[in-house]
Amino acid sequence: MNRHDHRQADELRPISFIPHIAPNATASVLASFGNTRVICAVTIEEDVPRWMKVQKVEGGWLSAEYSMLPYSTLDRKRRDITSGKLDGRSSEIQRLIGRSLRAAVDLSKIGQRTVWIDCDVLQADGGTRTASISGASVALAMALNKLVAEGKLAEMPMKQLVAAISVGMLEGTPLLDLCYVEDRDADVDMNVVMTEGGQFVEVQGSGEEAVFTADEMAAMLALAGKGIRELNALQREAIAAADRPAAEDLSALQ
Numbered sequence: 001m002n003r004h005d006h007r008q009a010d011e012l013r014p015i016s017f018i019p020h021i022a023p024n025a026t027a028s029v030l031a032s033f034g035n036t037r038v039i040c041a042v043t044i045e046e047d048v049p050r051w052m053k054v055q056k057v058e059g060g061w062l063s064a065e066y067s068m069l070p071y072s073t074l075d076r077k078r079r080d081i082t083s084g085k086l087d088g089r090s091s092e093i094q095r096l097i098g099r100s101l102r103a104a105v106d107l108s109k110i111g112q113r114t115v116w117i118d119c120d121v122l123q124a125d126g127g128t129r130t131a132s133i134s135g136a137s138v139a140l141a142m143a144l145n146k147l148v149a150e151g152k153l154a155e156m157p158m159k160q161l162v163a164a165i166s167v168g169m170l171e172g173t174p175l176l177d178l179c180y181v182e183d184r185d186a187d188v189d190m191n192v193v194m195t196e197g198g199q200f201v202e203v204q205g206s207g208e209e210a211v212f213t214a215d216e217m218a219a220m221l222a223l224a225g226k227g228i229r230e231l232n233a234l235q236r237e238a239i240a241a242a243d244r245p246a247a248e249d250l251s252a253l254q
């Protein structure tokens with residue numbers, strides 16, 4: 001089948017993780033999956049929520065927030081603060097981001113700290129939750145590496161990276177990494193979150209207009225696995241590059 005951006009059925013959109021775009025956060029990246037762009041910022045606070053202190057819970061906490069900027073969609077979306085309430089979709093997505101990142105890090109090893117994950121969608125073209133999770137995983141690794149480098153943590157508490165990708169069935173073909181138009185037209189839409197070790201963290205799948213078979217589900221999961229392995233390689237590259245001094249710093253060292 002012909003995809004309107006000429007990709008193969010099993011091809012990701014152009015992916016990038018641009019580091020350090022929000023300097024006041026502990027670490028940040030701009031995650032781009034084609035035209036979908038999400039600012040993923042991680043801020044680590046030297047404190048834990050009050051309930052943890054009251055219940056004398058050891059270790060730290062991780063919480064995620066997700067929002068779409070008003071100009072991220074084709075039709076302007078009102079800010080959540082306008083109504084004072086978070087809409088159901090954003091609330092579901094931020095809980096998914098939190099669960100996914102909690103699977104990546106051993107919170108008992110981060111000390112009495114709170115990790116805030118903020119995912120703000122700059123441009124939405126399908127797969128904003130998967131770009132958020134994949135980008136937040138990169139930013140979290142960068143933030144925790146920074147704490148280790150500063151001597152605040154004895155060892156890296158992140159067990160492994162997580163990444164997420166969307167898959168779907170369109171006209172009987174399993175497709176990887178759906179853009180908005182494909183997402184809108186797809187018969188089945190699935191979001192898959194996996195660890196670098198190939199284990200599932202979460203799978204969200206729904207037949208929008210149609211039902212789907214176990215064989216179709218297996219084909220979509222295999223496609224997601226392929227995409228996530230490719231994402232993991234790009235995530236690793238981005239983390240390694242972010243740790244290297246910038247070119248101008250290198251010239252100063254000579």
Ligand code: UDP
Nearest residue numbers: 073074077124125126127128129130180183
């Ligand atoms: N979308 C939109 N306005 C909204 C919600 C979604 O324009 O209020 C578009 C946007 O491009 C988004 C896509 O619909 O990426 C698919 O939304 P979905 O809820 O499936 O989440 P996503 O695929 O972004 O994780």
